[in-house]
Amino acid sequence: MKTKLSGKFYLALILFSLIGQVAWVVENMYLNVFIYKTFNATAADISAMVAASAVAATLTTVFIGALSDKIGKRKIFMCGGYIAWGISILCFILVKEEIIKSVFPNVVSAASVGITLVIILDCVMTFFGSSANDAAFNAWLTDSTDASNRGAAEGLNAMMPLVAILAVFGGFMAFNLDDASSWTYIFAIIGIVVTAVGLIGLFIIKEPKIEKSKESYIKTVIYGFRPSTVKSLPALYIYLASFVIFNISIQIFMPYLIIYYEVSLGMKDYVFVMAPAIVLASAVTALWGKVYDKKGFSLCSKFSLLWLAVGYIILYFFKSTTPVFIGSLLMMCGYLSGMAVFGAKLRELTPNGKSGMLQGVRIFAQVLLPGVIGPYIAKLMLADAETLINSDGTASFIPNESIFAAALAAVALLALLLFVFRKKRV
Numbered sequence: 001m002k003t004k005l006s007g008k009f010y011l012a013l014i015l016f017s018l019i020g021q022v023a024w025v026v027e028n029m030y031l032n033v034f035i036y037k038t039f040n041a042t043a044a045d046i047s048a049m050v051a052a053s054a055v056a057a058t059l060t061t062v063f064i065g066a067l068s069d070k071i072g073k074r075k076i077f078m079c080g081g082y083i084a085w086g087i088s089i090l091c092f093i094l095v096k097e098e099i100i101k102s103v104f105p106n107v108v109s110a111a112s113v114g115i116t117l118v119i120i121l122d123c124v125m126t127f128f129g130s131s132a133n134d135a136a137f138n139a140w141l142t143d144s145t146d147a148s149n150r151g152a153a154e155g156l157n158a159m160m161p162l163v164a165i166l167a168v169f170g171g172f173m174a175f176n177l178d179d180a181s182s183w184t185y186i187f188a189i190i191g192i193v194v195t196a197v198g199l200i201g202l203f204i205i206k207e208p209k210i211e212k213s214k215e216s217y218i219k220t221v222i223y224g225f226r227p228s229t230v231k232s233l234p235a236l237y238i239y240l241a242s243f244v245i246f247n248i249s250i251q252i253f254m255p256y257l258i259i260y261y262e263v264s265l266g267m268k269d270y271v272f273v274m275a276p277a278i279v280l281a282s283a284v285t286a287l288w289g290k291v292y293d294k295k296g297f298s299l300c301s302k303f304s305l306l307w308l309a310v311g312y313i314i315l316y317f318f319k320s321t322t323p324v325f326i327g328s329l330l331m332m333c334g335y336l337s338g339m340a341v342f343g344a345k346l347r348e349l350t351p352n353g354k355s356g357m358l359q360g361v362r363i364f365a366q367v368l369l370p371g372v373i374g375p376y377i378a379k380l381m382l383a384d385a386e387t388l389i390n391s392d393g394t395a396s397f398i399p400n401e402s403i404f405a406a407a408l409a410a411v412a413l414l415a416l417l418l419f420v421f422r423k424k425r426v
Helices: 007-039 043-071 075-094 097-103 110-144 150-172 180-204 217-225 227-232 234-264 270-295 297-317 321-348 359-381 402-423
Strands: 387-389 395-397
Touching (some): 007 043, 007 110, 007 150, 007 180, 007 234, 043 075, 043 110, 043 217, 043 234, 043 359, 075 110, 075 180, 097 110, 110 150, 150 270, 150 321, 217 359, 227 234, 234 270, 234 321, 234 402, 270 297, 270 321, 297 321, 297 402
Antiparallel strands (some): 387 395
């Protein structure tokens, strides 16, 4: 029998997932654009920022996820975290060259200081965002669903990154990203909306019934990293290892995707190309979660990786609008449906009462290792990339199609490993 989920549950799921993903899109895709355009950041700068944020997200999720299990609460971390998250986003308004020069009048390079400040503030923002979203929200979603409805809920959750991209793309059309004042409005709008969701959550989120962890806080923190835990849950850790490779593939190209569209391909109106692809991919992802509930991981993961691989191949070989649209659609379908099936499988393998403790190892697989390894691979691939001379005489790198070739290699490795796992009936 399928357990029916309430309207308030779906409202909370949509609000917290969507707005959380909007904030992550701004961080993961547009914060790179912000320092690229505002401070002429290099590929190494972007790689360093992504890696630092990944480390911050991982440590936060490990400690806050365990803390939420220890006290047996999710709601306070979700709502309080979103409120603080929104406030931290508002702080980016202050990272301007004129403010930097007024605060540090003797600084040699305001751009270098600006990049450093953005990286630090990004880590602060990530602390609050990961506390609220990665640790508390994901544990709440696991606690609030069961095997009869988890695929459908995860399908809805997994489509939110694409819906968020669509919302951000559409909203950003009103702004000239080369104009510094545009970023002030962007950070103000996103910060206020994220804060508002935290306040709304106080009234609509139902605290799931979970028992407080009886172990000490330190034991709760390290639970997911114990050899005994790995030994007792081998399937969970095998799929976590697979999830690492999946996310490395995504992180090789994702930090550079917008720059690639706009600078490398010269698609100034890339929003009009991407919006239909995002809508279609979102619909596919929502449907794919329901297919997962009926057909399971094996079939669904095969199609997800196939879509992702074909998308990469098209994006590597073609540069004109129509094939780029098709490649982007397939890439997005593979990315989001893959997130849905891996997410549902990992929740399925998570023991009851341990979801908070295990968010730390999940974030290792989803954020830390991919966030360090993926951009580093991309940096190597782009080491000899062409450069563009800006109007002020500075140079900026131009991402090329090699990032999709490297991402494809990671998918090929993952497909091989999953094939081996199936043969061994893992």
